Amino acid sequence: MRLAFMGSPDFAVPALEALHGAGYDLVAAYCQPPRPAGRGHRLAKCAVHVAAERFGIPVRNPTRLRHNADELAYFQSLGLDVAVVAAYGLILPADFLDTPKRGCLNIHASLLPHWRGAAPIHAAILAGEAETGITIMQMDQGLDTGPILLTESVTIGSAETTATLHDRLAALGARLILRALAETPAPRPQPEPATYAPKLSRMDALIDWAAPADAIERRVRAFTPWPGTETRLEGKTLKILAVEPAEGCGDPGTVLDDRLTVACGRGTLRPTMVQRAGRAAMPTEAFLRGYKVPPGTKLG
Template sequence: MRLVFMGSPAFAVPALRALCSAGHEVAAVYCQRPKPAGRGQRVTRCAVHQVADELGLPVRTPQRLRGNTEEEDHLRSLGLDYGVVVAYGLILPAALLHAPRRGCLNIHASLLPRWRGAAPIQAAILAGDSETGITIMQMDAGLDTGPALFAESVPIGPDDTSATLHDRLSEIGGRMILLALSGEWPRTPQPEDGTYAPKLSKVDSVVDWSRPAGEIERRIRAFTPWPGTETILGGEVLKIVTAEIVDAGGEPGVVLDDNFTIACGDRALRLTRIKRAGGATMDGAAFLRGHDVPIGTRLG
């Protein structure tokens, strides 16, 4: 197949590598523009851009696609069979969706129609879902509403984070897109009703201790590695890396013992690994031994 590949983050990299390794011709790669990143705000190419350069593939980084006739003309000139889209970051207008002869396929990290939208992996963990997966979908003008070719599910374990699911699902996506391109598959329309996973922001990282311990624990796992989960201790930001649910109770946000157990709206959480701003990750109990945090101290 002659393809255009559209994707930006590390999640999309296994699919790009798989397509090239299988002998498909990637005529162009579209991804987000290089942006300042890190403490030094050094302009950095996204993960897909870096791999495309490594593979010698032509890269295009338009700031927008809607109303961009230059990109429409360019895609039509390439004589494409399919577009493959994975977490690209820009909405594709109808003209671009139909530029390839057979349209565009999307690798989506959920079992559609559950968790359409920007953060499906995080949403599945937050909701306490027992499974998630990858759906290969024929794209239409809606938000993850196009007909599905097929899906593959994976269980969500009690220790899974967004990071661990991200890595498993990205590899599955690379394998599944090759299967999708290997023959003709029926397109099954999705139900109109679906659940949506909104885009996350740094504001979502702040813990509300009035919520149940189980919900906060899922939040910690869902927001690993980003946006993270944090609270305030003595005016200082404290990042919570891992925690476990404890059968205890008290006033929400209050330290209950010398094992860094914090009361929640229902039950409590023991902070097993934490990180101070600019510091290393450390055991929660070890942190208490080196810092004066009396029982009864309030977090948040």
């Protein structure tokens, strides 16, 4: 079976590794082009690019697919049976979707139709969901609207972060895509209604202390490792990496004691891991030994 793999970040790598290990004929890997990274701004290849080169799979890095006749001609020349898509980063136009004999199969990190869109793992934790999972979907031209082939759920732990859930779902997606290719399950339409997981940005990192404590706690876990959560302390950025429930009350954003306990809109939280700009992450106790934050200090 001739396959193209279309994915870019770490989430997609286990699926590529599983397909390669299962002996599928991977004739092309499509991923985002190298981009500047690090202090030196040197061009860095994405995770799928690196993995594909390790396996000797030809890599394609088009910046767009829509109205790209040359890339479409190349894609059509591959004689594909199927294309597997996992967090690729580009929208596939209809002529690309229609090229493989069995179409394009997407590995989506939610139980569709819940959390269609760009950040389904973050959204599930942020919403306080008890479970999420992987959907293998036959792609159509909508935003994650295609018929479902396979699903499998996982429980979201009470201390789960996007980092830990991401890794579990990536492994599950690798296993399910092998099943989908081997079993060719009948597609079934997605039920309604749907929920949507919007794209996140660095602007989402700032904590609103007027929110309830449980919502802020989920936000810290959901935004670990990216985009992170942060607050302003005496005009400087302080990253909040982990929190725990605490006792006390006061105006939202007010530090209540010498342990950095912070009043929220409802309830109270105590950061347990923090990071100043340009410094290493550290337990709050260690931070407070070198940086005094008196009660009454306002965070914002």
